[in-house]
Amino acid sequence: MPFTFKLFHVDDSRCGMPVSTDGVLLGAWAPLVQAKTILDIGAGSGLLSLMAAQRSQAKITAIELDSHAALDCQQNFNASHWSERLEVICCDIQAYCQQAQQQQFEHIICNPPYFASGPQSSDASRATARHTDSLSFDALLSAIKQLLAPQGAASLILPTESIKLFESKLSQYKLTLSQRLMASSVEGKEANRQVLVLRHTPATTDDSNTKAKLTVEGKFECVSEQQLYIRQKNGQYSQAFSLLSRDFYLKL
Numbered sequence: 001m002p003f004t005f006k007l008f009h010v011d012d013s014r015c016g017m018p019v020s021t022d023g024v025l026l027g028a029w030a031p032l033v034q035a036k037t038i039l040d041i042g043a044g045s046g047l048l049s050l051m052a053a054q055r056s057q058a059k060i061t062a063i064e065l066d067s068h069a070a071l072d073c074q075q076n077f078n079a080s081h082w083s084e085r086l087e088v089i090c091c092d093i094q095a096y097c098q099q100a101q102q103q104q105f106e107h108i109i110c111n112p113p114y115f116a117s118g119p120q121s122s123d124a125s126r127a128t129a130r131h132t133d134s135l136s137f138d139a140l141l142s143a144i145k146q147l148l149a150p151q152g153a154a155s156l157i158l159p160t161e162s163i164k165l166f167e168s169k170l171s172q173y174k175l176t177l178s179q180r181l182m183a184s185s186v187e188g189k190e191a192n193r194q195v196l197v198l199r200h201t202p203a204t205t206d207d208s209n210t211k212a213k214l215t216v217e218g219k220f221e222c223v224s225e226q227q228l229y230i231r232q233k234n235g236q237y238s239q240a241f242s243l244l245s246r247d248f249y250l251k252l
Helices: 021-029 047-055 067-078 093-099 124-130 137-147 160-168 239-245
Strands: 037-041 059-064 086-090 105-110 148-159 175-186 193-200 225-231
Touching (some): 021 047, 037 047, 047 067, 047 086, 047 105, 059 067, 093 137, 105 137, 160 193, 225 239
Antiparallel strands (some): 175 193
16 A cells, blocks of 8 residues: 655555554664665665665665565655665575675665564465565574674664564674664553664674673673653554654654
């Protein structure tokens, strides 16, 4: 269903995953404003790339596996104010990593597939967008490790139920969690989504300027954690989410 924001329009009619609150939350909160180059992994209709283009002056590369979604993405880029800074490439991220061995980005953003098991949608494009068969956590982290600039950051959003498995793999790729946003759908509920910011694990752990600290158990811990609920109990957007998304949603 097409969705119009304040400064751009998203047509996602051929895309497996429509515009979602998850995407808006990630695109509005990710700390990417200072980045000069941004990579959007699994761009879908291009929502995150368009939000990044509105928030920054970066050159943005969008990677999308599904050819139909890539068509939506390109169409949305062409219709935007920032078309000269937006590029979509239709391939999987592993193929892109092989082609772009020397390329690195100051920020990587991704709303990844997160279902590791269970039934898949009968809609093939929706199944691809939602299920880790199309992009495993290992493949995603390997790509981030290769493509993220030394001082860069990667932002992604996952359901809380997937966080333990995802975090267990970070050390294998020498990545560490530097920021976390715990997001609940309604005031008073437990967080059901988490926005994570990853960075390369520091070579040493005694530098007070590093973004992570080494715990007694030898694991890196997040040093910046925030909480947010999207809606109040009366169904209205919370003040925090309204402030975060007001540059995008028409009615805010």
